[in-house]
Amino acid sequence: MADKENKSIAVATQGEMPNSESGLKRGLGALKSTIEDLTRSLREIQGPLNDTRDCLPKATTHLDRISSQTEQATHKVLDMVENISNQQVEIIDHLNKALNVLADTGKENIAVSELLEKAEEVANRSQNDAFAIMDALQFQDITTQQINHAASLLEEVDAKIAEIFGDIDETMGIESAKKDADSDKKRKVRSFDPHADMVFKHTDQSGIDNLVRENNGAKDS
Amino acid sequence: MADMKILAVDDSPTMRRIIINTLGRAGYSDIIEAEHGKDALAKIATEKIDFVITDWNMPEMDGLTFVTNLRSNPEHAKIPVLMVTTRSVKEDIVEALKAGVNNYIVKPFTPDTLKSKIDEILKGGA
Numbered sequence: 001m002a003d004k005e006n007k008s009i010a011v012a013t014q015g016e017m018p019n020s021e022s023g024l025k026r027g028l029g030a031l032k033s034t035i036e037d038l039t040r041s042l043r044e045i046q047g048p049l050n051d052t053r054d055c056l057p058k059a060t061t062h063l064d065r066i067s068s069q070t071e072q073a074t075h076k077v078l079d080m081v082e083n084i085s086n087q088q089v090e091i092i093d094h095l096n097k098a099l100n101v102l103a104d105t106g107k108e109n110i111a112v113s114e115l116l117e118k119a120e121e122v123a124n125r126s127q128n129d130a131f132a133i134m135d136a137l138q139f140q141d142i143t144t145q146q147i148n149h150a151a152s153l154l155e156e157v158d159a160k161i162a163e164i165f166g167d168i169d170e171t172m173g174i175e176s177a178k179k180d181a182d183s184d185k186k187r188k189v190r191s192f193d194p195h196a197d198m199v200f201k202h203t204d205q206s207g208i209d210n211l212v213r214e215n216n217g218a219k220d221s
Numbered sequence: 222m223a224d225m226k227i228l229a230v231d232d233s234p235t236m237r238r239i240i241i242n243t244l245g246r247a248g249y250s251d252i253i254e255a256e257h258g259k260d261a262l263a264k265i266a267t268e269k270i271d272f273v274i275t276d277w278n279m280p281e282m283d284g285l286t287f288v289t290n291l292r293s294n295p296e297h298a299k300i301p302v303l304m305v306t307t308r309s310v311k312e313d314i315v316e317a318l319k320a321g322v323n324n325y326i327v328k329p330f331t332p333d334t335l336k337s338k339i340d341e342i343l344k345g346g347a
Binding site: 071142195 | 231232233234235236238239242243246277278279280283306307308309310311314315318319324325326327328329330331332334
C-alpha cells in the first residue's frame with residue numbers, strides 16, 4: 001500500500017517538474033528584465049544627477065565665500081565702531097577738561113556748565129550705542145555656523161549620490177563614473193553647532209545657572 | 222584681578238575681537254588669543270594664564286577636549302574656565318560642566334553676563 005502511494009507521488013512530482021521549472025525560468029526572466037529596466041532607468045537619471053553633483057561643490061564654495069565676505073565686512077564695521085568709540089572717549093575727555101577749566105576760572109557759569117554736562121551725557125549714550133553695535137555683531141559667528149551646517153549637508157548629499165552610483169556601476173561591471181573617490185578627504189574641515197541660533201536657546205541663562213549650581217553641589221557633596 | 226592674564230579661545234576672529242573688546246570695557250586688558258584647543262594648550266604651556274574663556278565648536282581640537290586635557294594636567298588643572306558657545310542643549314551643558322568647565326554662557330551674550338560670570342568664578346561661586 002505504502003509502495004503504491006510512493007510510486008503515485010513520484011509520478012505526480014515528475015509530471016509537475018517541467019511546469020514548475022519553466023515557471024521558475026519565466027519568473028527569473030521577468031525579474032532579470034525588471035532589474036535591467038531599473039538599472040537603465042537609474043543610468044538615465046545618472047546624467048542629470050551628475051550635473052547636480054557638479055553644482056554641489058559650486059554651492060558649497062559659494063556658501064564659503066558668503067561666510068568669508070561677511071566676516072570681512074563685520075571686521076570693517078568693528079573697525080569703524082572702535083574708531084567711533086575711541087573718538088567718544090576723546091570727546092568726553094575734552095568736555096571734562098572744559099568743565100575743569102571753567103571751574104578754575106572761579107567764575108560760576110551755570111548755563112555753560114549745564115551745556116557741557118549735557119554734551120557729555122550725549123557722548124556717553126553715543127558710546128553705549130557703539131558698544132551695542134559691537135555686541136550685535138556676534139550674529140556673524142552664529143550665521144557662519146549655520147552656513148557651515150548647510151554646506152556640510154550639501155557635501156553629505158554629494159557623497160551619498162556618489163556612493164549609490166558607485167555601487168550600481170560596480171554591480172553592473174561598469175567602470176564607475178563616480179568622481180572624486182576621495183572626496184571625503186578633500187572636504188573642508190567644518191566646525192559648527194547644528195543648533196546655532198541667534199534667538200532661540202534650548203536652555204536660557206537662568207537654566208544654565210541652575211545646572212552650574214547643581215553641578216557644584218554634586219562636587220561638594 | 223583686572224591685571225590677570227586671560228586666554229580667549231575661539232575659531233571665529235570676530236568673536237575673539239568682540240570678547241577682547243568686551244573684556245577691555247570690563248577692565249581686563251591683558252588678553253591673548255588662540256584659534257582652537259591645540260593652540261590654547263600650546264599657549265598655556267608657555268605662558269602663565271590666569272583665566273580661560275573658550276568656545277566649544279572649533280577645528281583641530283574642540284573646547285570640550287581642550288578642557289578635559291587641561292584638567293588632566295595637574296600643573297594647569299586649577300585654571301578657571303568659562304565656556305562661551307552657541308550650544309544650549311541641556312545635555313551639552315551638563316557634559317561641559319562634568320568635563321571641568323566652571324561656568325557657561327550661550328552666545329549671543331551680553332557684556333553684563335560675561336562680566337558677572339567672570340566675577341562669580343573669581344569669587345569661587347562657580
